[in-house]
Amino acid sequence: MKTSAKKWIKFCVSAVIVVFTLWLLQCLLLPKYVTGTVEGAFIAEYYDEVKDHDVIFVGDCEVYENFSPIVLWRDYGINSYIRGSAEQYVFQSYYILEDTLRYETPKVVIFNIQSLCFPESRNEAYNRMSIEGMEWSFSKVNSILASMREEERFLDYVFPILRYHSRWEQLNGDDLEYMFKTKKVSHNGYYMRVDVRPAENVPTGKPLADYTFDSRSIKYLDMMRDLCAEKGIELILIKAPSLYPYWYDEWDAQIKEYSAKNGLTYINFLELTEEIGIDYSTDTYDAGLHMNLAGAEKLSLWLGEYLTAEAGLADRRSETELALRWEEKIEFYEAEKQYQYEFYGMNEKAD
Amino acid sequence: MLFTSYGFLFFAAALLLLYYTVPKKLQWGLLLIASYTFYFIAGPEFFPYIIATTVTVFLSALLIERNAVKQSEYIKEHKEELTKEQKKEYKDKQKRKRLTVFVLCLLVNLGILAVVKYADFFVSNLNGVVDAFGGTGNLTFISLAVPLGISFYTFQSIGYLTDVYRGTVKAERNIFKFALFVSFFPQLIQGPIGRYGALSETLYSPHRFDTKTVGYGLERVLWGYFKKMVIADRILVAVSTMIKAPAEYNGAYSLLIMLFYTIQLYADFTGGIDITIGLAEAMGIKMSENFIRPxxxxxxxxxxxxxxxxxxxxxxxxxxxxxxxxxxxxxxxxxxxxxxxxxxxxxxxxxxxxxxxxxxxxxxxxxxxxxxxxxxxxxxxxxxxxxxxxxxxxxxxxxxxxxxxxxxxxxxxxxxxxxxxxxxxxxxxxSVADTGRVFFSLFCAKNWNIFVNGALLELGLTVTDYVILACGIVLMITVSLLQRKESVRDMISRRPYPVRFAVWYGLFLIILLMGAYGIGYDASQFIYNQF
Structure with missing residues (x-):
C-alpha cells in the first residue's frame, strides 16, 4: 500500500475514534433528568408527540405544575400540551413558542405572566433546562443568545460535553441506563405531585422600588402577541394561583392594562380561588408555591369549562386515533398517580 | 483573550491553517496581522503604547546604526589625513551622539513603563511619607490600565536597542518585521523575552508544513494546557481560599500555602510557556527555553x-x-x-x-x-x-x-x-505584612491536626481533586525526570502510531474531562500575565 494511502487510513481511523468516543462521553455525561430533577426533561419530550394540539401552555413551573392536560382531555376533549420548564423566562417562553409553531398552529396559547418580573436570566441551571431540550433551530440559537449569562458560552450549548465535562464525579446508575434512551417523565408537560404541604405563614411581598415591568420583558410579550396574531392564535395571559413568589397589585394592574389595550384575555387565578374551590391546606404540595394533583385538577376543570365556553374549543374525544393516543397517556397518568399515593403513604386517596 | 479561552483556540487554529496556506513569503506578514489582531482584542486602548515602543525603538536603532556606519566610513575615507587624537575625538563625538539617541529612547520607553505601571505606586508611597510626617498626602492616582505584556515587549525592545548600540546585531530595516518582533502574540502575554539575534531569523523565514514539526508543537501545547488547566487552575481554588483569609489560614496552613502556591506557579507559568513555545514551534518558529527543571x-x-x-x-x-x-x-x-x-x-x-x-x-x-x-x-x-x-x-x-x-x-x-x-x-x-505573619506563624503552629481532621477538604477541593492533583504532579515529575535523558517527545515519536495516538488523545481527554474550566470554575488568567 502506498504511504499516502496509509496515512489517510490512519487519519480517518483516528478521526472516527475521536468523534465516536467524544459522542459516547457526551451521552454518558449529560444529565438524564429521569429521577430527581425531572424538570430538565420536559422540553425535549414534546418532539415525540403528534403535533395537533388545540392548546399550548408556555411558561414556568406555574404552568407545568398547575394544569393537567389529562383532565382537559378526559373531561372536555381538549388536546393540550405544556411547554414549560423550571423558571422559564419570558424570552425563553417566546422562543419555545416560536419553535412550537414551526410544527403546529394551536387555537389557543396560554402564557403565565409571572416570569415578566425577571427580564434577565438569574441562573444558568434554569437556562440549561429550558434550552438544552430544544431541537436545533434558529429559535434555539436565539433563545441561547437571549438567555446566556456572563459566565456562559455559546459553544457550551453546541457541545454540552464542555459544560458537563466534570460530571463524571457524579455519575450514577441512571447515567448508564439512560445513556442512549430516555423515559417519559411528564404528562404532556405536566409535572405530577400528589403529596400535600399546606400553605402556612405565606410571606407578603416586600415593597419594591419600582413596580414597572422591565421593557425587555414587555418586548418579548409583545413579540409573543404578534406571533400569535400573525398565526391567528388566541393568546390568553394567566397568573396561576401560586401564593409565592408574591404577585403585586401593581404588577396585576399593568397586565390588566396591557391585555385591555391589546384585546387579550387575562385570567388571574388568584382572584378565582374561591370560585374554583382551591383549598391551600390540601391542594398544594409545597406550602402554596405550586398546586398538587388535587389543585391542578380543580384548576384544569375550571379552565376546560372556560376554554369550551369562551374560546369555543370543540370536544375531540370522538377522534379515534387521538382518543387511542390519550388512552395510553391516561393509563400512564393513573399509574403514576397510584405509585405516588403509595410512595407518600396516601393509599386512602388512591382507593 | 486568555490562552484558555475558546476564542484563543479558534484564533490559534485558524492562524495555523492560514499560516500554511498563504505563500511562504507572506507568513511573517500574516503573523504580524494576527499579533496586532490579538493585541487589539485585548484592548484597543493599549495599541498606542506598543506602537510608540515599536516606532521609537525602530527609529533609534536605525539612527544608531547609521551613525556607526557613517563613523566607520568617515574614518576609512580619512584614514590618512586624521591623526590618532583626531580619530579618537571624532569617535567620541559620534559615540556621544549614539549614546544620546540610545538614552533618549530608553527614557521614553522606560518612562512609558514607569508611568503606566509604577506611577500609582510612587504616588501611594509619597502620600504615605507625607502622612507619616504629619501632612496630608493627597496626590491623585493616575489609575491607568496597564497595557498587555508591556513589561515583556518593553524589555525585549530595549534588549534589541542595546544589541544594536553595542553592534552585536544589525538594525532591522523593515518596520513591519520589527513590529512583529515586538508584538509576536504567543510570547506577548508572559514571555519568554526574546533576543533579536536568535528570534528574528526563525520569525521571518518561510516555513514549510511538516507533520513532525506541527505534531511536536501541538504536543507541547497540549502538555501546557494539561499543566495549566488540570493542575494550576485546580490547586488555585485551595490557594485562593487560604490567601483570602490569612487570619484564619496560618500556622500549619502556611506550609500548605507555600507548597500549593509553588506548585501552582510552576504549573501555571511553565504551562503558559509550553503553550507559547509549542504554538510557535507548530509554525516552525524556534523560541528559546525559559525553564530547565528549576x-x-x-x-x-x-x-x-x-x-x-x-x-x-x-x-x-x-x-x-x-x-x-x-x-x-x-x-x-x-x-x-x-x-x-x-x-x-x-x-x-x-x-x-x-x-x-x-x-x-x-x-x-x-x-x-x-x-x-x-x-x-x-x-x-x-x-x-x-x-x-x-x-x-x-x-x-x-x-x-x-x-x-x-x-x-x-x-x-x-x-x-x-x-x-x-x-x-x-x-x-x-503583602509584606501578611507574608511575614503567615510565614512566622508556622514556627508556633498548634494546628498540625489539619492534615488529618478533614480540614483539607474545606479548602474547596474534594478527595477527587486531591487525587487528580497528586497524579498530575507525579506525571509532571516523571516527565521532568525523563527529560534529563532525552526529549519526551522524541521518546514518544519512536513508538508505533497507535501508542502515539493513545498518548495524545489520552492527554486531550484528561484535559477535557479533568480540566478546571467552565461554569463552576473561576477562569484564571496566567499569573505571569500580570507582570
Whole structure:
C-alpha cells in the first residue's frame, strides 16, 4: 500500500475514534433528568408527540405544575400540551413558542405572566433546562443568545460535553441506563405531585422600588402577541394561583392594562380561588408555591369549562386515533398517580 | 483573550491553517496581522503604547546604526589625513551622539513603563511619607490600565536597542518585521523575552508544513494546557481560599500555602510557556527555553539559572554587566578597596550591582513592596551563600564523597525547594505584612491536626481533586525526570502510531474531562500575565 494511502487510513481511523468516543462521553455525561430533577426533561419530550394540539401552555413551573392536560382531555376533549420548564423566562417562553409553531398552529396559547418580573436570566441551571431540550433551530440559537449569562458560552450549548465535562464525579446508575434512551417523565408537560404541604405563614411581598415591568420583558410579550396574531392564535395571559413568589397589585394592574389595550384575555387565578374551590391546606404540595394533583385538577376543570365556553374549543374525544393516543397517556397518568399515593403513604386517596 | 479561552483556540487554529496556506513569503506578514489582531482584542486602548515602543525603538536603532556606519566610513575615507587624537575625538563625538539617541529612547520607553505601571505606586508611597510626617498626602492616582505584556515587549525592545548600540546585531530595516518582533502574540502575554539575534531569523523565514514539526508543537501545547488547566487552575481554588483569609489560614496552613502556591506557579507559568513555545514551534518558529527543571536545582543560584531564564539572562546581560563595568561602579570599587581592604573591597561592587539587579527584578514583577522585598530577600540569600562558598568548599574537600551521594543531592534539592516555597509567599500574598505573619506563624503552629481532621477538604477541593492533583504532579515529575535523558517527545515519536495516538488523545481527554474550566470554575488568567 502506498504511504499516502496509509496515512489517510490512519487519519480517518483516528478521526472516527475521536468523534465516536467524544459522542459516547457526551451521552454518558449529560444529565438524564429521569429521577430527581425531572424538570430538565420536559422540553425535549414534546418532539415525540403528534403535533395537533388545540392548546399550548408556555411558561414556568406555574404552568407545568398547575394544569393537567389529562383532565382537559378526559373531561372536555381538549388536546393540550405544556411547554414549560423550571423558571422559564419570558424570552425563553417566546422562543419555545416560536419553535412550537414551526410544527403546529394551536387555537389557543396560554402564557403565565409571572416570569415578566425577571427580564434577565438569574441562573444558568434554569437556562440549561429550558434550552438544552430544544431541537436545533434558529429559535434555539436565539433563545441561547437571549438567555446566556456572563459566565456562559455559546459553544457550551453546541457541545454540552464542555459544560458537563466534570460530571463524571457524579455519575450514577441512571447515567448508564439512560445513556442512549430516555423515559417519559411528564404528562404532556405536566409535572405530577400528589403529596400535600399546606400553605402556612405565606410571606407578603416586600415593597419594591419600582413596580414597572422591565421593557425587555414587555418586548418579548409583545413579540409573543404578534406571533400569535400573525398565526391567528388566541393568546390568553394567566397568573396561576401560586401564593409565592408574591404577585403585586401593581404588577396585576399593568397586565390588566396591557391585555385591555391589546384585546387579550387575562385570567388571574388568584382572584378565582374561591370560585374554583382551591383549598391551600390540601391542594398544594409545597406550602402554596405550586398546586398538587388535587389543585391542578380543580384548576384544569375550571379552565376546560372556560376554554369550551369562551374560546369555543370543540370536544375531540370522538377522534379515534387521538382518543387511542390519550388512552395510553391516561393509563400512564393513573399509574403514576397510584405509585405516588403509595410512595407518600396516601393509599386512602388512591382507593 | 486568555490562552484558555475558546476564542484563543479558534484564533490559534485558524492562524495555523492560514499560516500554511498563504505563500511562504507572506507568513511573517500574516503573523504580524494576527499579533496586532490579538493585541487589539485585548484592548484597543493599549495599541498606542506598543506602537510608540515599536516606532521609537525602530527609529533609534536605525539612527544608531547609521551613525556607526557613517563613523566607520568617515574614518576609512580619512584614514590618512586624521591623526590618532583626531580619530579618537571624532569617535567620541559620534559615540556621544549614539549614546544620546540610545538614552533618549530608553527614557521614553522606560518612562512609558514607569508611568503606566509604577506611577500609582510612587504616588501611594509619597502620600504615605507625607502622612507619616504629619501632612496630608493627597496626590491623585493616575489609575491607568496597564497595557498587555508591556513589561515583556518593553524589555525585549530595549534588549534589541542595546544589541544594536553595542553592534552585536544589525538594525532591522523593515518596520513591519520589527513590529512583529515586538508584538509576536504567543510570547506577548508572559514571555519568554526574546533576543533579536536568535528570534528574528526563525520569525521571518518561510516555513514549510511538516507533520513532525506541527505534531511536536501541538504536543507541547497540549502538555501546557494539561499543566495549566488540570493542575494550576485546580490547586488555585485551595490557594485562593487560604490567601483570602490569612487570619484564619496560618500556622500549619502556611506550609500548605507555600507548597500549593509553588506548585501552582510552576504549573501555571511553565504551562503558559509550553503553550507559547509549542504554538510557535507548530509554525516552525524556534523560541528559546525559559525553564530547565528549576525545582531540581541544588542551590538558589542554580535555580535562577533554570527559572524564567529569559528574564534572568536579560537582567544579567542588560543590567548587571553594564552596571558592573560602569564608571561610577569603578569609582566605588576603588573607594571600597581603599576603605575595606583588597579582599572585601573587591566584593563590595558586586553586592551593589546584584542588589540593583534584584531590586529591578522585584519591581519588574509588580509595583508593590512585596515584590521589592522578595527581590531583596533573594539578593540577601544569594550573597550570603556566596560568602559561605569557601566554607562549603572546605567541607566538600574534607568529605569529598558526601557531595556525590544521592541523599546529599536530594537534601540540596529539598533545601532549595523549601527556600523557593518560602520566598514565593511574597508573591502569593502580595503583602509584606501578611507574608511575614503567615510565614512566622508556622514556627508556633498548634494546628498540625489539619492534615488529618478533614480540614483539607474545606479548602474547596474534594478527595477527587486531591487525587487528580497528586497524579498530575507525579506525571509532571516523571516527565521532568525523563527529560534529563532525552526529549519526551522524541521518546514518544519512536513508538508505533497507535501508542502515539493513545498518548495524545489520552492527554486531550484528561484535559477535557479533568480540566478546571467552565461554569463552576473561576477562569484564571496566567499569573505571569500580570507582570
Amino acid at each position: 525545582y531540581f536545582s541544588k542551590s538558589l543560584k542554580e535555580y535562577w539559572r533554570r527559572w524564567h531564564i529569559s528574564m534572568c539572562s536579560w537582567f544579567r546581560e542588560y543590567l548587571f554587566y553594564p552596571v558592573s563595568v560602569s564608571k561610577p561602579m569603578q569609582k566605588i570599587t576603588k573607594f571600597s578597596k581603599k576603605l575595606l581592604g583588597e579582599k572585601v573591597g573587591k566584593r563590595f561592587p558586586l553586592y551593589i550591582s546584584t542588589a540593583i539587579v534584584w531590586f529591578a527584578t522585584g519591581i519588574w514583577h509588580g509595583a508593590s513592596w512585596n515584590f521589592i522585598v522578595w527581590g531583596m530577600c533573594n539578593w540577601i540569600i544569594l550573597m550570603v551563600s556566596e560568602e559561605f562558598e569557601p566554607l562549603y568548599k572546605k567541607f566538600h574537600e574534607k568529605f569529598p564523597r558526601m557531595g556525590k551521594t544521592f541523599a546529599y543531592k536530594l537534601f540540596c534539592v529539598g533545601r532549595t525547594f523549601a527556600l523557593v516555597c518560602a520566598l514565593n509567599l511574597f508573591d502569593c500574598y502580595r
